[in-house]
Amino acid sequence: MDIPEGIKNNQQLPQFYFSDRFTGYREIFGTIGVKVTYSPGDRLLMHDNTGDYYYYLVSGIAKLCMKGANGKESIICFFGGDCYLPLRDHNEFRHWLSSESIYIKAFSEAEAIKIPKENMTFLLEDKNFSRKVYELSSDLVILLLYKNISSSSTKTFNRICDFIWVYVNDLNTKGIVLTQSQIAQVIGTTKLEVARTLRYLRDNGYVTTGRNKIAITDNEKFFSLCDMNILPLSKKASAKRFDERPRQ
Numbered sequence: 001m002d003i004p005e006g007i008k009n010n011q012q013l014p015q016f017y018f019s020d021r022f023t024g025y026r027e028i029f030g031t032i033g034v035k036v037t038y039s040p041g042d043r044l045l046m047h048d049n050t051g052d053y054y055y056y057l058v059s060g061i062a063k064l065c066m067k068g069a070n071g072k073e074s075i076i077c078f079f080g081g082d083c084y085l086p087l088r089d090h091n092e093f094r095h096w097l098s099s100e101s102i103y104i105k106a107f108s109e110a111e112a113i114k115i116p117k118e119n120m121t122f123l124l125e126d127k128n129f130s131r132k133v134y135e136l137s138s139d140l141v142i143l144l145l146y147k148n149i150s151s152s153s154t155k156t157f158n159r160i161c162d163f164i165w166v167y168v169n170d171l172n173t174k175g176i177v178l179t180q181s182q183i184a185q186v187i188g189t190t191k192l193e194v195a196r197t198l199r200y201l202r203d204n205g206y207v208t209t210g211r212n213k214i215a216i217t218d219n220e221k222f223f224s225l226c227d228m229n230i231l232p233l234s235k236k237a238s239a240k241r242f243d244e245r246p247r248q
Contacts, residue, residue, distance in 0.1 A: 015143065016166060016186065017174055019080025021136055025129065026082060029056040033115035038106035045087060045103055052117040055085040060110025061176060066102050075185040077143055078107060078176055086137060151188050154227045160197040161225040163187050168216050177212050
């Protein structure tokens with residue numbers, strides 16, 4: 001990704017997409033679990049009352065979601081292939097899960113391996129595997145903290161610009177294509193706010209848009225609209241800060 005000039009203070013920031021975290025374990029997962037396939041919208045945590053399972057995503061894309069008291073669904077993040085999913089179908093929490101407060105759904109056609117709890121014991125005792133699980137969990141916590149801080153301290157316009165930067169330069173390159181409604185679900189705002197912001201950005205030459213397509217026309221110009229302190233990017237990218245920039 002092209003990084004605008006005038007940016008400094010490199011730091012690792014939260015991600016919205018997790019994949020390729022468990023290279024080397026795929027063959028093991030295949031021997032201790034069974035393959036299952038999902039269509040877009042299918043829930044990976046199926047309440048079949050058959051026990052306690054863990055999940056490993058082989059291919060495709062899944063999304064971690066939360067549903068509020070108002071019944072509206074929000075998207076926390078996305079998972080790609082070669083990723084051990086951070087939720088499991090647990091009998092003890094069946095009542096909690098049945099409230100659909102937090103769950104993972106297939107975003108695209110996906111293939112996963114469903115692994116019984118008893119088959120996971122030796123892997124969970126493996127230090128390297130446990131470290132990878134810990135790192136994934138830590139990154140998710142960082143993302144949740146970022147989203148909480150951002151929603152309470154950053155203007156909606158700037159939060160939308162922040163996410164558009166990440167979406168165009170990271171998520172979209174991974175094959176994730178979002179509608180305006182889905183962008184709103186990730187940011188924690190309304191489709192109307194996203195539409196208004198995109199219209200402003202398009203009318204003022206910051207982006208071009210098409211059907212579920214967004215392209216940034218000038219990185220330096222667009223970046224002046226983004227939040228200065230906590231902008232989420234992929235690990236390979238750098239945090240970005242401008243000494244001076246216009247406020248909208």
